[in-house]
Amino acid sequence: MTAPQRPARKLRVATTSLAGCFGCHMSLLDIDERLFELLEVVELDRSPLTDLKHCGRCDLGLVEGGLCNAENVHVLREFRKQCKTLVAVGACAITGGLPAQRNSLDVRDCLQTVYLTGPSTTHARIPNDPELPLPLDQVHPLHDVVRIDYFLPGCPPSADAFWELLTALIAGRTPQLGHGLMTYD
Amino acid sequence: MPTLETAPSTGGLRRIAIDPLSRVEGHGKVTLLLDADHHVQQARLHIVEFRGFERFIQGRPYWEVPVMVQRLCGICPVSHHLGAAKALDLVVGATTLTPTADRVRRLMHYGQILQSHALHFFHLASPDLLFGFDSDPAKRNIVGVAAAQPQLARQGVFLRKFGQEVIRVTAGKRVHGTGAVPGGVNKRVTRAERDELRAALPGVLEWAREGVRLVSSLHLANRERFDRFGVARSNLLSLVGKDGALELYDGTLRARGPDGEILFDGVDGQQYRSRIEEEVKSWSYMKFPYLSALGPETGWYKVGPLARVQNCDFIDTPLAEAERVTFRKAFGGAVTHAPLASHWARLIELLHAAEVIARLLDDDALSDGPLTTSGPRRTEGVGVIEAPRGTLIHHYKVAPDDLVTMCNLIVSTTHNNTAMNEVIRAVARDELDGHEPTEALLNRVEVAIRSFDPCLSCATHALGQMPLVVDVVDADGRPLASVRRDAP
Ligand code: SF4
Numbered sequence: 001m002t003a004p005q006r007p008a009r010k011l012r013v014a015t016t017s018l019a020g021c022f023g024c025h026m027s028l029l030d031i032d033e034r035l036f037e038l039l040e041v042v043e044l045d046r047s048p049l050t051d052l053k054h055c056g057r058c059d060l061g062l063v064e065g066g067l068c069n070a071e072n073v074h075v076l077r078e079f080r081k082q083c084k085t086l087v088a089v090g091a092c093a094i095t096g097g098l099p100a101q102r103n104s105l106d107v108r109d110c111l112q113t114v115y116l117t118g119p120s121t122t123h124a125r126i127p128n129d130p131e132l133p134l135p136l137d138q139v140h141p142l143h144d145v146v147r148i149d150y151f152l153p154g155c156p157p158s159a160d161a162f163w164e165l166l167t168a169l170i171a172g173r174t175p176q177l178g179h180g181l182m183t184y185d
Numbered sequence: 186m187p188t189l190e191t192a193p194s195t196g197g198l199r200r201i202a203i204d205p206l207s208r209v210e211g212h213g214k215v216t217l218l219l220d221a222d223h224h225v226q227q228a229r230l231h232i233v234e235f236r237g238f239e240r241f242i243q244g245r246p247y248w249e250v251p252v253m254v255q256r257l258c259g260i261c262p263v264s265h266h267l268g269a270a271k272a273l274d275l276v277v278g279a280t281t282l283t284p285t286a287d288r289v290r291r292l293m294h295y296g297q298i299l300q301s302h303a304l305h306f307f308h309l310a311s312p313d314l315l316f317g318f319d320s321d322p323a324k325r326n327i328v329g330v331a332a333a334q335p336q337l338a339r340q341g342v343f344l345r346k347f348g349q350e351v352i353r354v355t356a357g358k359r360v361h362g363t364g365a366v367p368g369g370v371n372k373r374v375t376r377a378e379r380d381e382l383r384a385a386l387p388g389v390l391e392w393a394r395e396g397v398r399l400v401s402s403l404h405l406a407n408r409e410r411f412d413r414f415g416v417a418r419s420n421l422l423s424l425v426g427k428d429g430a431l432e433l434y435d436g437t438l439r440a441r442g443p444d445g446e447i448l449f450d451g452v453d454g455q456q457y458r459s460r461i462e463e464e465v466k467s468w469s470y471m472k473f474p475y476l477s478a479l480g481p482e483t484g485w486y487k488v489g490p491l492a493r494v495q496n497c498d499f500i501d502t503p504l505a506e507a508e509r510v511t512f513r514k515a516f517g518g519a520v521t522h523a524p525l526a527s528h529w530a531r532l533i534e535l536l537h538a539a540e541v542i543a544r545l546l547d548d549d550a551l552s553d554g555p556l557t558t559s560g561p562r563r564t565e566g567v568g569v570i571e572a573p574r575g576t577l578i579h580h581y582k583v584a585p586d587d588l589v590t591m592c593n594l595i596v597s598t599t600h601n602n603t604a605m606n607e608v609i610r611a612v613a614r615d616e617l618d619g620h621e622p623t624e625a626l627l628n629r630v631e632v633a634i635r636s637f638d639p640c641l642s643c644a645t646h647a648l649g650q651m652p653l654v655v656d657v658v659d660a661d662g663r664p665l666a667s668v669r670r671d672a673p
Contacts, residue, residue: 017212023259023360029308030359032346033339039328049308051207051322051628098256101241110240115465118239119580119593121472122462122481129468131216131231156259156360185361 004041005171011059014045014083018072019099019139020065022048023156024090028062030159041170055082060169064089064156066096067140071133080146085169088142091155091184098155100139107137150175154183189610192218192226201622206631208309208326209639215609215630223620225613230606230634232471242592247273247583248367250592254579255361257596258640260304262361263297263352264572264597267434268579271568273367275455276583278560285554286369292545293355293364294434294570299389299538300348301573302490302531305638306396307341310528313632314403319625337399340392344535347382347389351542354378369557379546386543390504393536397508400532404525405515411525415615415633417607418443418522420476420486421496422600424454424571429498431505431537433571439496440476440486445520448476454569457578463595473602474595485603487522488575489637490530495520500533502540508533524608524636531638572597574640598639608633 017025025048031038046055055061061083067073080086091097102110116124142148152165161181168175192198195218204214218227238257242250251269255262267290274282282290312325315334324332331338349359354374356362364370404411421441426432429439438452438460452460463472464481475484486492495513500506512529545551568579575597582591598605612633617626 021256021259021262023256023262026259026304026360029304029345030349032349033342035342036331036335036339039331044326044328048207048209050326050328051631053205053207098253099237102237105237105240110237113240113243114237115472118463118472119591120458120461120463120474120595121465123464123466125465125467127465127467127470129231131214131229131468132470155256159359 003037004167006041007170007172010041010043011170012045012057013042013047013060013062014055014058014079015047015049015062016055016064016075016079017048018063018065018075018093018142019068020090020092020097022064024064024093027154027156027159028162031163032159034163038166042166055079058083059085061086062089063087063093063142066092066099066142067136067145068099069133069135073136073145076142076146085149086146087150087152087165088148089152090157091153093142094151094153096139096141103138107135152177155185157181158183189225189228189613190606195227197221198226201627203627203630206634208312208631209635213634213639215634217613217617217622217630219622223618223622225618228606228610228613228630229468230602230609231469239592239594242581242589245589246587247276247581247589248587250581250589251365251367252361252363254594257594259360260640261297261301261572261574261597263293263356264570264577265579266356266362266365267294268568268570268572268577269581270365270367271435271570272566272579272581273568273583274369275566275568276563276581277368278562279368279558280560281558282369283555283558284550285373285556286365286558288545288548288550289355289370289372289374290365291434292374292542292551293352295538295541295545296348296351296355298348298433298573299393299535299542300345300352301638302535302538303341303344303348303396305573306400306528306531306535307338307344310635310638311337311341313628313635314400314525314528318629318632322624322628325628340395344389344392344396347385348538350385351382354382366557368559369555371556373553373556374551376552379551382542383546386539386546389539390536390543393532393539394504397529397532397536400529401508401511401515404529412521412523413615414629415524415608415612415636416522417524417604417611419604419607420448420479420484421492421520422476422486422488423493423496423576424569425450425497426501431493431497431500431509431534433493433534433538435570438569438576441496441520443520443522445495448478454578455567457567457569457580457595461578461595463599469602471599471602472595474600475603485607486600487604488597488600489527489573490534491521491524491527492575493571494530494533500537502537502544504540505533505537508536524633527636527638572640574598574638575600596640598637601637601639605634605637605639608636 198218254265356364424436426436440448578595580593
């Protein structure tokens with residue numbers, strides 16, 4: 001594994017999880033102690049690891065998870081606007097992933113199953129409040145809505161795949177996912 | 186005292202949103218409604234996402250389920266994996282697992298506890314405790330910790346790495362593995378893998394002990410503040426093992442009242458429905474569980490490390506037991522409801538997990554023996570496990586054609602829903618009321634929520650609907666979908 005090449009200045013990187021499970025973020029943290037090397041050459045902007053609530057101008061954005069509600073679409077657009085390079089990370093971002101299993105189902109039917117007929121449910125009703133963002137009737141992959149520069153497959157992509165992506169982009173070359181880094185589970 | 190759950194009237198109130206909640210796992214936000222004098226009139230934690238797992242699991246073959254449900258949460262996938270496997274063990278008639286399956290699953294589970302607790306403390310929550318709740322938000326993160334206390338940050342990273350490696354050797358991969366199957370496991374742990382993990386143990390145990398020392402001294406040095414911050418008295422719920430030992434993989438349900446009196450004990454997880462009900466509220470996708478016997482007003486409870494360490498009678502590993510005794514003594518033997526004491530309890534459990542892993546790695550059943558077992562088929566099973574964040578319940582019904590017909594999940598964070606809401610209301614009342622809400626003050630609300638280590642991702646398995654319209658357009662601005670939901 002090569003160490004990241006030191007760029008002229010620290011690159012700003014933002015990450016977010018939309019309709020995902022955080023597993024992709026966990027796999028990124030699975031670079032383990034290489035995290036400290038990475039932090040020498042990048043600065044984190046908005047990310048679940050920081051307290052920055054909005055994305056500033058960034059060199060790179062990593063987006064985990066697909067789009068299942070209006071809020072997801074909003075955050076994705078913010079990331080596209082602010083990030084020079086945007087990467088769809090993991091199966092959910094690339095295809096909708098497991099949450100897209102609900103695409104063949106009627107949303108109303110799902111709501112009833114969960115909130116009206118769940119076996120231990122009392123005060124059965126369907127949540128409905130202006131604070132809750134609108135669910136989309138279908139779960140969409142990111143590239144349905146914005147231009148995506150790179151796709152990193154896997155559920156989640158392995159830590160080594162993240163490392164190749166990041167070190168390549170930091171060095172200004174095109175990432176090459178060789179044997180063993182291209183996975184789909 | 187006003188409950189602050191619902192403002193008497195929302196007219197003229199100013200809305201403040203903490204959105205997204207950061208340094209927590211998953212998607213949630215807090216809204217506060219303040220009047221002209223900054224008095225808090227309403228405070229709510231909303232879970233804003235839905236995924237509908239309970240519905241789309243219906244119709245899937247049961248053997249897919251332990252692998253599918255992991256995708257609820259990438260931080261505690263093993264808990265869902267094992268919760269589902271335990272429920273489905275009963276469906277395939279495996280009432281007692283083979284020793285190999287039992288040990289491999291336990292090892293996986295304690296690896297999960299260790300990595301998740303390390304992640305929560307070192308990567309997410311420690312900046313608040315090390316730098317102060319009101320410190321510079323730009324530095325209040327793991328990068329700040331790495332700069333200020335590089336040794337500590339490295340220990341955190343290495344602890345998490347060890348837990349993840351335990352998961353890898355038992356489940357095949359670090360995130361979303363496949364080790365458990367209904368009726369057992371699909372692989373053993375080789376002697377070479379055990380030796381490799383064993384070699385790392387001395388460091389792991391030492392760092393785990395240092396972790397407890399650090400958190401307990403932070404707590405004791407700031408007692409005035411930590412003991413009173415965001416306190417909300419509640420009942421406690423967790424599994425306990427034989428003789429009342431702390432037990433995270435299997436056991437029976439025990440509940441205590443706010444002062445520690447036992448409400449029920451020895452309850453078989455299969456009977457959860459006779460003890461727990463869930464209320465739905467209009468403003469959150471997460472349900473609000475409570476103990477049925479007490480009702481929704483007073484029946485809500487806490488799960489997770491703070492509940493477990495105080496619910497059990499002892500811990501069966503010596504280092505953690507000594508720390509538990511110290512912890513209980515520090516509070517005069519009384520039950521503490523201080524959210525910040527959760528960090529202390531969590532680190533005690535981390536140490537316990539390291540000790541259990543050490544014990545299991547010496548067990549040759551990990552490497553030899555049959556993997557699975559089965560018996561007469563059943564149509565229904567409930568799996569209860571103590572996930573890092575607390576009691577996790579998976580409940581399935583399976584038809585003779587092997588397809589799932591019903592799935593009900595009560596995840597740890599859902600159990601804590603009312604408790605988290607009450608804790609943020611306590612902070613709102615004690616700390617924010619009457620003040621202009623600054624970033625620093627609002628971070629205190631998040632500090633309180635973070636103490637639960639909420640897994641909001643797990644909590645979003647449900648589906649919901651809102652009366653709004655959204656247009657989805659593609660990259661060129663062409664409409665892709667217009668999504669509308671009719672008002673109910
Ligand atoms: S791709 Fe897999 S690991 Fe990543 S968010 Fe989706 S379910 Fe989780």
